[in-house]
Amino acid sequence: xxxxxxxxxxxxxxxxxxxxxxxxxxxxxxxxxxxxxxxxxxxxxxxxxxxxxxxxxxxxxxxxxxxxxxxxxxxxxxxxxxxxxxxxxxxxxxxxxxxxxxxxxxxxxxxxxxxxxxxxxxxxxxxxxxxxxxxxxxxxxxxxxxxxxxxxxxxxxxxxxxxxxxxxxxxxxxxxxxxxxxxxxxxxxxxxxxxxxxxxxxxxxxxxxxxxxxxxxxxxxxxxxxxxxxxxxxxxxxxxxxxxxxxxxxxxxxxxxxxxxxxxxxxxxxxxxxxxxxxxxxxxxxxxxxxxxxxxxxxxxxxxxxxxxxxxxxxxxxxxxxxxxxxxxxxxxxxxxxxxxxxxxxxxxxxxxxxxxxxxxxxxxxxxxxxxxxxxxxxxxxxxxxxxxxxxxxxxxxxxxxxxxxxxxxxxxxxxxxxxxxxxxxxxxxxxxxxxxxxxxxxxxxxxxxxxxxxxxxxxxx
Numbered sequence: 001x002x003x004x005x006x007x008x009x010x011x012x013x014x015x016x017x018x019x020x021x022x023x024x025x026x027x028x029x030x031x032x033x034x035x036x037x038x039x040x041x042x043x044x045x046x047x048x049x050x051x052x053x054x055x056x057x058x059x060x061x062x063x064x065x066x067x068x069x070x071x072x073x074x075x076x077x078x079x080x081x082x083x084x085x086x087x088x089x090x091x092x093x094x095x096x097x098x099x100x101x102x103x104x105x106x107x108x109x110x111x112x113x114x115x116x117x118x119x120x121x122x123x124x125x126x127x128x129x130x131x132x133x134x135x136x137x138x139x140x141x142x143x144x145x146x147x148x149x150x151x152x153x154x155x156x157x158x159x160x161x162x163x164x165x166x167x168x169x170x171x172x173x174x175x176x177x178x179x180x181x182x183x184x185x186x187x188x189x190x191x192x193x194x195x196x197x198x199x200x201x202x203x204x205x206x207x208x209x210x211x212x213x214x215x216x217x218x219x220x221x222x223x224x225x226x227x228x229x230x231x232x233x234x235x236x237x238x239x240x241x242x243x244x245x246x247x248x249x250x251x252x253x254x255x256x257x258x259x260x261x262x263x264x265x266x267x268x269x270x271x272x273x274x275x276x277x278x279x280x281x282x283x284x285x286x287x288x289x290x291x292x293x294x295x296x297x298x299x300x301x302x303x304x305x306x307x308x309x310x311x312x313x314x315x316x317x318x319x320x321x322x323x324x325x326x327x328x329x330x331x332x333x334x335x336x337x338x339x340x341x342x343x344x345x346x347x348x349x350x351x352x353x354x355x356x357x358x359x360x361x362x363x364x365x366x367x368x369x370x371x372x373x374x375x376x377x378x379x380x381x382x383x384x385x386x387x388x389x390x391x392x393x394x395x396x397x398x399x400x401x402x403x404x405x406x407x408x409x410x411x412x413x414x415x416x417x418x419x420x421x422x423x424x425x426x427x428x429x430x431x432x433x434x435x436x437x438x439x440x441x442x443x444x445x446x447x448x449x450x451x452x453x454x455x456x457x458x459x460x461x462x
Contacts, residue, residue: 300429
C-alpha cells in the first residue's frame with residue numbers, strides 16, 4: 001500500500017511538467033468586488049482579502065480547469081507505465097527508478113551556477129553549507145525532466161491520444177476522452193478516479209479563502225469593539241483571551257479566540273456569503289473499529305491516524321475537547337493509516353494500539369503514544385502496556401498476531417479508496433473535514449446536528 005501511494009505521488013510530480021497536454025491559457029471575467037460577507041457596519045468583498053488569497057479566489061475556475069487537464073495527463077502516464085511494465089516484464093516502480101537513476105548527478109559547475117543565481121535569497125548561507133540541499137534540488141529537477149521525456153516517448157510508442165476536452169460541459173459518462181493504443185479511457189473512468197481529489201481541492205481552496213475572510217472581519221470588528229469600549233485592539237485581546245488563559249495550551253487559546261469571534265459576529269450581525277463547494281459524502285466503514293462516545297450518537301467522527309504523526313498528536317486534544325462539548329452527540333472512531341515510509345515506528349505503534357484494544361484500553365494507550373512520539377520502539381510500546389496494567393503476554397501475542405496486521409492493511413486499503421493521502425484525515429458523517437481546526441470541526445458537526453430541512457447535502461448517517 002505504501003509503495004502504491006508513493007508511485008501515485010511520483011507520477012503526479014511528473015505530470016506537473018505538462019508534457020502530455022499543454023494547458024491552454026484561460027481568461028475569465030472575474031468580479032472584482034463580489035460581496036463575500038456582510039455585517040452591521042459594512043460589507044466585505046474580494047478586495048478585502050489578502051493579495052495572495054484574492055488571486056486564489058479570483059482564479060479558482062482557471063486553476064480547476066488546468067488541474068483537470070493535468071489529472072488526465074497523470075492518468076495517461078499511469079496507463080503508459082503499466083503497458084510498458086507488462087511489455088518488458090518489469091514493474092512501473094522499477095521503470096521509474098531506472099529512468100531517475102539515468103538522470104545522473106549535478107556537476108560542480110551546475111551547483112556553483114545555481115548558488116550564484118540564488119545567493120541573495122539564501123540569506124548569507126555559504127555554498128558548502130547549502131551544497132547538499134542544492135544537489136537535492138537540482139537532482140530532482142533533472143529526474144523530472146528525464147521522466148517527462150520518457151513518458152513522452154511512451155506516448156508515441158503506444159499511440160496515446162486525447163480525443164476530447166476533459167473540461168467540455170457536454171461530456172457523457174460513456175464518452176471516450178483518451179486512448180492508449182486500443183485501450184480507451186472514458187469520462188466515467190476519469191471521474192471515478194479523480195472525483196474525490198477534485199472535490200478535496202475545491203474545499204481546500206474554500207477553507208483558505210474562508211479563513212482569510214474571517215481574519216479580516218474579526219480584525220475589523222475588534223477595532224470597532226475597541227472604539228465602543230474606549231480601549232484599543234490589544235486591550236480587547238487581553239481582556240477576552242490573554243487574561244482568561246489558565247493552562248496556556250494551544251487548545252485553550254483557540255477556544256478563547258473562537259468565543260471572541262462568535263460573540264462579535266453575533267453582536268454585529270455577520271453573515272458569511274462565501275459559497276461552500278458541494279459536499280461529497282462517503283460510506284465510511286467502521287465495523288469492529290475502536291470508538292469512544294455513545295454508539296447511538298447522531299454524529300460519527302472517523303479519524304485515520306498515524307501514531308507517530310505530529311499533526312495527529314496536535315489535533316488529538318482538540319478532538320477530546322469536542323467529545324466533551326458534544327457529549328452524547330458525537331462518537332469518535334479511529335482507523336489506522338501508518339505512513340511507514342515517513343514514520344518507521346508507526347506500524348508497530350498501530351499494532352500495539354490494537355493489542356491494547358483487545359484488553360479494552362485502546363484510547364488510554366493512544367493517549368500515551370501521542371505524548372511519547374519520540375519513543376515508540378518495541379521496548380517502549382511494551383512499557384506503556386505495563387504502565388496501563390495490561391496482561392503483557394497477551395499484549396505481545398495480540399500485537400504480533402496475523403489478524404492484527406490484516407486489520408491495519410484493511411484500514412489502509414479503505415483509506416486509499418476514501419481518498420486519504422495524509423494524516424490525520426477526518427470525516428464527519430462521511431464528509432471529509434478539510435481544515436484541521438476546532439472551528440472547522442465544530443462547523444462540520446453543527447451542520448450534521450442542524451434540522452434536516454436546513455441541509456440539502458444528503459443523508460447524515462448510514
